[in-house]
Amino acid sequence: MPSGPSYLRVFLTFARNSLVRNMTFRGNFLIETFSSMSWVFMNLGFYILVFQHTPRIGDVSNWGEYSFAWGKYEFFLFLSTTLMVNSLVQALFMENASEFGEMIRTGTLDFALLKPIDTQFLISLQRIDWSSLGNLVVGIGLAVFSLHKIGWVPSVWQVLLFMLFVICGVAIMYSLMIALAATSIWLGRNQSLYNFWFYITNFSRYPMEIYRGTYGTPLRMFFTFIIPVLVVVNVPARFLVRPLVPQTPMDLLLPVFAFVATVASLVGSRWVFNRSLLSYRSASS
Amino acid sequence: MTMAVVEIESLAKSYRVYQKAEGLAASVAGLFHRKYRTVEAVRGIDLTVEAGEFVAFLGPNGAGKTTTLKLLSGVINPTSGTARVLGHVPWRRENAYRRRFALVMGQKNQLWWDLPAAESFRLHQQIYRIDPAEFDRTRDELTGMLAIRNLLSQPVRELSLGERMKMELTAALLHKPDVLFLDEPTIGLDVVAQYKIQDFLKHYQRERGITTLLTSHYMKDVAALCRRVVIITHGRIMFDGSLAQIVDRFGGHKVITLLFADGHIPGDLGVYGEVISEEPPRAKVRVDRGDVTATLGRILQQHPVVDVNVEDPPLEEMIAEVFSQVDESAGKDGELVVGRGG
Structure with missing residues (x-):
């Protein structure tokens, strides 16, 4: 008896099958790619407008070692990080998470539970939405363009750390998403997934420097320590924008925290996922 | 001596169901205070199935047949009781067990809707880690027996119900399971397709000696395939024996x-x-x-x-009579236990 399946090969088959499926509905595929890209460019236009009113976001003077001022192109680097994280999450997990809710509602989760493979892996990755990867390309393009405008060439280490923490960010977002989707086992139906996604990404897509004052500080604390979405984009983006040395204590602590938060999110969401399966009732028939 | 493949002891499963009252006012009230009732789908089943048996579960809708199959597949967890299939506790969902059985449901499909079945089969090959040469052989054999080889590259959504069911069967058998659970595999099919699937199951089961549990509402399926019949009503086993015994006892x-x-x-x-x-x-x-x-x-x-x-009267008629007899006797102790929850 062979031991277990090769997860990489299964994933590649998922990716391949999804691509074939995406291509079957070519028109739909093109429209999806186009509409999500135009959303990006509209956003970009909006921030160009904002930067007509202010040279930078965040202020060095009031916040001491914690803060960082984001000029226009620094902010575009931040924005490109958001794009990369979001497009990866959407391409890999978004469709699967909403499909998961549907499988619970209709009872087709049965088949996933029968397969001799990790159920969470199967549920989380069986469909890949290739059309969402268009924004990954746009994000990389925007990053290269912004770096060029600043005249700043990041070191190899910076790029590697950037990539590592983009992956951490994706993992945090994924954990939130799959945990939320798993609640449909108890709720019978949970359609708030897309809304939730919008609310959360709304908070994660700004530099944490803007969360200050009587309203901002509690928000920053909440979205850092309770639902750690603020570290999702902020941590990798900082690695790209600022040189690695010199570092402030905060610059060191935040990535360490982000890493811990990633592990905790993954462990926590796996726990929720497994708990939810215990309550699965397998609808109809 | 034969070996017990399925061993079930006092297996029970109950669900709590939100009882929705009619009307808007009641719906609003339902937001704050909900009435639940407990549905006892399976109420203590004992059953042993030996290797190579082909057993039919008969019973009216909601009797607990499918729930039993789902428990044995490890898809749901029981409320109480134990079960072992091939020595494994199904709901632990160990890969060693999952590689050895298959579940086919007439009402649910597992193949990718928009892709040709061949692609889904390929995925199964990887998930079950089937040797490529063996995979090709098994696939060709199954699709040959079911006469669907020419449909392999057509998207599943373009297949007829009967063709799709044959594809589902093929997908389920690719990894050569030792135990097969069939939940109404011929539901909604025309007579010809029904017959072909029966014929296939009969030959396949006999040739491979695979232990099979089947639920069906078509008595023809049961008469054609199963020597042993288990009648389940209201979550309990009411009869366990051969079709001939049913005729003796209830005819x-x-x-x-x-x-x-x-x-x-x-x-x-x-x-x-x-x-x-x-x-x-x-x-x-x-x-x-x-x-x-x-x-x-x-x-x-x-x-x-x-x-x-x-x-003898038609089998359908006899079974209907068994069900209704059981209904009368079970009606007294009540199918439902009504409870309240917050």
């Missing part, structure tokens, strides 16, 4: 078909038994099993009969 009467010489059906036929149908020159009379010879003798003496046929 309390026989049906006598009479062909009258003069084409005229006598008016007093009712005295011999219940007249089921009158289609001159034929009439059908239902007679108690023990009285068949005596009654027939009297009829033949009194009336000009040219042909006689004595047979």
Whole structure:
């Protein structure tokens, strides 16, 4: 008896099958790619407008070692990080998470539970939405363009750390998403997934420097320590924008925290996922 | 000595269901205070199935047949009791177990809807880690037997229901399971497709000696395939034996078909038994099993009969009778336990 399946090969088959499926509905595929890209460019236009009113976001003077001022192109680097994280999450997990809710509602989760493979892996990755990867390309393009405008060439280490923490960010977002989707086992139906996604990404897509004052500080604390979405984009983006040395204590602590938060999110969401399966009732028939 | 493949002991599963009242006001009230009722889908089942058996689960809708199959597949967890299949506790969902059985459901499909079945099969090959050469051989053999080889590259959504079911069966058997659970595999199919699937299952099961549990509402499936029948109603096993035993135990009467010489059906036929149908020159009379010879003798003496046929009532009718008998006795202790929750 062979031991277990090769997860990489299964994933590649998922990716391949999804691509074939995406291509079957070519028109739909093109429209999806186009509409999500135009959303990006509209956003970009909006921030160009904002930067007509202010040279930078965040202020060095009031916040001491914690803060960082984001000029226009620094902010575009931040924005490109958001794009990369979001497009990866959407391409890999978004469709699967909403499909998961549907499988619970209709009872087709049965088949996933029968397969001799990790159920969470199967549920989380069986469909890949290739059309969402268009924004990954746009994000990389925007990053290269912004770096060029600043005249700043990041070191190899910076790029590697950037990539590592983009992956951490994706993992945090994924954990939130799959945990939320798993609640449909108890709720019978949970359609708030897309809304939730919008609310959360709304908070994660700004530099944490803007969360200050009587309203901002509690928000920053909440979205850092309770639902750690603020570290999702902020941590990798900082690695790209600022040189690695010199570092402030905060610059060191935040990535360490982000890493811990990633592990905790993954462990926590796996726990929720497994708990939810215990309550699965397998609808109809 | 044969080996027990399925061992079930006092297996029970109950669900708490939100009881939704009608009307808007009640719906709003339901937001704050909910009434639940407990549905006992399976109420303590004991069953042993030996290797190579083909067992049918019969019972009305909601009797607990499918729930039992789902418990044995490890898809849901039981409320109490134990079960072992091939030595594994199903709901632990160990890969070692999951690689050895398959579940086919007539009402749910697992193949990728927009892709050709061949692509889904390929995915199965990887998930079950089937040796490529063996995979090709098994796939060709199954699709050959089911006569669907030419449909492999057509998107599943373009297949007919019967073709799709054959593809589902193929997908489920690619990894050569030792135990097969079939939940109404022929539901909604036309007679020809039903027959073909029955025929396939019969041969496949016999050839491979695979232990099979089947639920179906089509008595033809059951009669064609299973020597052993388990009747489940209200979550309990009411009968476990052969089809012939059902006839002995529940077939309390026989049906006598009479062909009258003069084409005229006598008016007093009712005295011999219940007249089921009158289609001159034929009439059908239902007679108690023990009285068949005596009654027939009297009829033949009194009336000009040219042909006689004595047979058991149709299996469907007999099973329906079993169900309704059980219904009457079970109605008293009540199917539902009503409870309240917050």
